[in-house]
Amino acid sequence: MNRNEELFLIKSIAELLNKETKMEEMLQEVLNLLLELSNLQTGWIFLFDEQHDFQLVAYAHLPEALEYKKRKHLCEGGCRCIDRCLGGKLLKATNIIECERIEYAINEKRGNHEGIIRHASVPIKSGDHLYGLLNVASPHKLQFNHDELHILESVAFQIGTACARIRLSEQEKTMHILEERNRLARDLHDSVNQNLFSIMYTAKGTKGISDNLDIHESLDEIYNLSKESLAEMKDLIWQLRSDYIKEGLKRRFERYGKKLKLSVTCHFYEEKLPGYLETTIWKIGQEALNNVSKHANASKVFINLTVDTQSPYVTFVVEDNGCGFIVDQASTGFGLTSMRERANLIDGNCYITSKLNKGTTVSVHIPLRKEGNTIGN
Ligand SMILES: Nc1ncnc2c1ncn2[C@@H]1O[C@H](COP(=O)(O)OP(=O)(O)OP(=O)(O)O)[C@@H](O)[C@H]1O
Ligand SMILES: [Mg+2]
Structure with a gap:
């Protein structure tokens, strides 16, 4: 890639990341764009969760051997690049000399590997927080040079920042939903709930000012119905509260x-x-x-x-x-x-x-x- 192509790649990726709002969609789109604008053939991204479990969330143009059985060799088992990344030992873009996943797929004859033998790995981070791992490869490419690794690192930095922004906005949305539910619970408690309570006791009190048994029967019905509704309302209010979700x-x-x-x-x-x-x-x-x-x-x-x-x-x-x-x-x-x-x-x-x-x-x-x-x- 020449200098202009590199700059175009970085700018296009920045533009894309700037508008994406969903994590997995963003990772798939950015991987597609990276492959389109570089001379790389294939790639895949693992996303990590808080328990350090990984999930394959994006992939493109995988060789037959890695596509085998719904990408079984990428989705299951462990490998050195993930271990190194999670162990804090993969700090920047690196050539992975031997990839167990690819080797296994080749040795077990899971289909054509299309010349994909090795890959480069780049951690996706923002600050100290590790979000995932980006792997890319090209047919018969055994080594990525310094410039190529440098570009991959810049891309991974941008992806990491986008991951942090999306996570933050997800947390904000969750907080907003919880606040809204709490507000609704408070309002229901202070309005409908209090009114039902008044209806119940008004029905009870009104019985004292009439001897008419038919009226008594109707008032009892009003009392019982409002009592039931009050219990239902209490339950609803409790279900709305965020303490209930927790x-x-x-x-x-x-x-x-x-x-x-x-x-x-x-x-x-x-x-x-x-x-x-x-x-x-x-x-x-x-x-x-x-x-x-x-x-x-x-x-x-x-x-x-x-x-x-x-x-x-x-x-x-x-x-x-x-x-x-x-x-x-x-x-x-x-x-x-x-x-x-x-x-x-x-x-x-x-x-x-x-x-x-x-x-x-x-x-x-x-x-x-x-x-x-x-x-x-
Ligand atoms: N645990 C159960 N023990 C005995 N009979 C059951 C049980 N669960 C379901 N049934 C029988 O299966 C039928 C269908 O149940 P389903 O939940 O689909 O409808 P329903 O409870 O009658 O009405 P609703 O639409 O309010 O749920 C019930 O009417 C009842 O005869
Ligand atoms: Mg039922």
């Missing part, structure tokens, strides 16, 4: 079971799940408990959540010892369908098994993928 899932199910007057025993082997999973499991679990309360006449409910980090899968089970039902002949409510749909939406499954007079089991299996936490219902 409260673990297990605690929430115990609380919900208590509200439905069910005897619920929870065993949770993992408390902290990604946001998308937590919301789905909470919604499915709520419907399963609603069904137990409405239809099962059960004396006990067991809720289990396990995470298999090897596969990785989350298994969530709600089991009751109630009257059971014939699943194929169940009346068509929305509950069972929406539990299955919710699991399918995030590539999981929900199975319902039941035996008359023995009870019902709702089993949910959902793949565990890494994702930024999302808050919401």
